[in-house]
Amino acid sequence: MQLDTYITLAHGNGGRFMRELIQTIFARHLDNPALDVHADAVCLPWHQSEIVITTDGFTVKPLEFPGGDIGSLAIHGTINDLAVVGAIPRYLTLNTFIEEGLEIVQLDRLIANLATAAKAENVAVVAGDTKVVQRGEGGGLYLATTGIGFRDPTVRLGMEYIQPQDVILVSGAIGEHGTAVMLARQQFGLHGDLHSDAASVLPLTQALLSLSGLRFMRDPTRGGLATVAHEISQVTGYTLKLYQAAIPIQDPVQSVCDILGYDPLYLACEGRVVAVTAPQQADEALARWRDLPQGQSAAIIGHVQVGPARVILQTQLGGERLLEELEDDPLPRIC
Template sequence: MSLSDSHISLAHGNGGRFMRELIDEVFARHLANDVLDTTVDAARLALPGDRILFTTDGFTVQPLEFPGGSIGSLAVHGTTNDLAVSGGDPLFLSLNAFIEEGYEAALLERIVVDLARSAAELGVRVAAGDTKVLPRGQGGGLYLATTGIGVMRHPGALGLNEIREGDALLVSGPVGDHAVAVLLAREQFGLRGEIRSDAGSVLPLTRALRGVPGLRFMRDPTRGGLVSVAHEIARATGLEVILDEPAVPVRPAVRAVCDILGYDPYYLACEGRVVAVMAPEAADHALAAWKAAPGGADAAVIGRLQAPQNGGAVALRTELGGLRLLEELEDDPLPRIC
């Protein structure tokens, strides 16, 4: 790293030489591409077609590096995943970095390198950005905010309004990995393990379903996890979501941590999973497509949508055959996961 100071100071955000060096020697050097020009106020982009997707997101996580990723890769994947589950291919990102005074410059560069690598793997270019330095004590080390632009590729309609009674609910892999990996990385409870975050791109998974007739809706279950997506579906459609407990994939290590600490894996954040709603006759086709795609080996059909009859919008059919109502999330199960 060529940045002369070992830690970030307020001078790195004052608009002068130190700020220019920070932008040029850390951000622009690692994120260089044919549309990023740090000398202009607005990037000029060529966008194909007329079905443009646009999203924005913010990222805070502690620790900033965790098994399976960092806040840098999380920012890329979190934003591009929102475009992917909307049926699109991501093209461009903007990046805003809020850096706390005293932050270690070498750690900042590692995170930017991780961010640049993740973007390059997806063929996504960072086209614009900004940096702000916050006084010591007014930030969590580093916050990132991103905006994503993509183009719609799914040929049909996608949305909550497309969901019908009898549709099947699928998930692309085990739930709760990200939240538990971050929890263990904090070392707050004296627990250790080899659990890695599922943080990653879901683009191969969403592309695998584009040619499957009967795809109604996709969502990535980030904050609030699987249950929050299920409540979103139930609230929008007026239908009940019935999840099948034996079918929902949860890693034994994740379930063990949840049992010890009193968490419910169905409410925990994922950062590399997709929940999809399919027409019932298309569920097996979609499941096979996911299992053949990167990241989809453990995909499963986990539930159905039905007319209200159990007095609850979302319920879990247990291994013993009973129903457990899953209330909508109110309190944060874990702070600052994503």
């Protein structure tokens, strides 16, 4: 694969350029082909039980936005990567990169919110490191977290279990995090009462774990629902068909996207889950989600069919179009 010469923002957007960068530099050197590309969290063999580990960086701009901030987002983002592989989060480490000149009262507020979110999820922050970088060499505050959780060793989840006719569900409306952060930047002159969906998805993932037909779960963050669908199709070699009319999208999100030319399918969520189940258990999965406060808008949004590897959107008018893999970065620093 031919690499570019310089890093661009597209190398961080969760789409094709980022995947190629990770494959050709990180996974190649580190002898770990699955690194970050297909795995939310990795299982460490340890005696008879399973320890699951994940790591995440956070660079969201602005640092505070309606519905969250970089502190609570770091907790929810890390917890969610453990939750979607069926683990219960337990420990977290925290790295902070602080830019010289950050207001200390803001740092205090952000770390307080991080701590509150961690406590609410029964996660202990057990180690930390702090670096300060010169003014102009940071974005105010970057965070890096590593989360450790425990998992029942009988849990079997992964894209490799996905089969044709399997059903795709989403736990709630998409694109709210991306839209709320975008509006918080105020660069568009748009204002609304949109809030980020950032939250722990642990109740949603735990609700489905006892379903024998549960194949795979993923939280659609950077790159959104379309990017999760692309990852599944690339790994499995199957075609994913999504039903546009069934995908829950709040009106304000759709309006903002219409005005600015964004496609909500590519916008980040930080509190939603995409699940793939056997067809005969999809209704039960949907019912379990809808029983939860955070799953009221859950929906069946597509299915898997025999290949080739591609993602097809069945439009509201009944037509079909190919969903491209993300290339241009609609929203850098969304998480």
